[in-house]
Amino acid sequence: MKRAITYLPMTMILKSIYCLIPAILLLAGFDAIAAHRVLLKYGALSRAIAVDELTLLAETGEVSSTLSALLDTAGEDPETLRQGLTEELEVSPVLLDQILNSSLGEWALDQVGEAIHPPSGRASRQALRAAFVLSASDDNQVTPLEVIQNYPTAEVQVEGDRIQDTYVQVVAVVEDPARLLENLDFDF
Numbered sequence: 001m002k003r004a005i006t007y008l009p010m011t012m013i014l015k016s017i018y019c020l021i022p023a024i025l026l027l028a029g030f031d032a033i034a035a036h037r038v039l040l041k042y043g044a045l046s047r048a049i050a051v052d053e054l055t056l057l058a059e060t061g062e063v064s065s066t067l068s069a070l071l072d073t074a075g076e077d078p079e080t081l082r083q084g085l086t087e088e089l090e091v092s093p094v095l096l097d098q099i100l101n102s103s104l105g106e107w108a109l110d111q112v113g114e115a116i117h118p119p120s121g122r123a124s125r126q127a128l129r130a131a132f133v134l135s136a137s138d139d140n141q142v143t144p145l146e147v148i149q150n151y152p153t154a155e156v157q158v159e160g161d162r163i164q165d166t167y168v169q170v171v172a173v174v175e176d177p178a179r180l181l182e183n184l185d186f187d188f
Helices: 012-027 051-060 065-074 078-086 093-100 105-113 126-137 144-149 163-175 177-183
Strands: 036-040 047-049 155-159
Touching: 012 105, 036 051, 036 065, 047 051, 047 065, 051 065, 051 078, 065 078, 078 144, 093 105, 093 163, 105 126, 105 163, 126 155, 126 177, 144 163, 155 177
Parallel strands: 036 155
Antiparallel strands: 036 047
């Protein structure tokens, strides 16, 4: 008796691999590839800071001298950045992965990719997808700070003045994709 060999389309294989990467990295405990440094930008102003400095701001409200200098020069309120970093989204990692692998999810990742991206600008969508799913994997919730902490490159660039607005778009896609589609004109 002969069995037919079925070939999966390459896109299905690649999507399966992309779905497994966050789980493999989480199980392997790869802290070495998580972002340790952020190039925080406000318009033309930018400063490299440690992810720990953003974590300190988000958790305690305390602003490091490096971060304070950038925010003062840019005329930005530290509390606004803190709120942007701690905006919570409750979602299971499995559902989040499914949504982010859809056309609408890829659109949302591209929007967020304009605010949070690798310095090179390449592979932003895949890096963000991995960071989002890893962030949701331990407690079924995601914040922009967790996405930055779990970003799979040593350095990540963050457009400080855009982070909260773009994150709100992802929340809208995950919480109510049907309503979002009604309000937007998509050509998929």
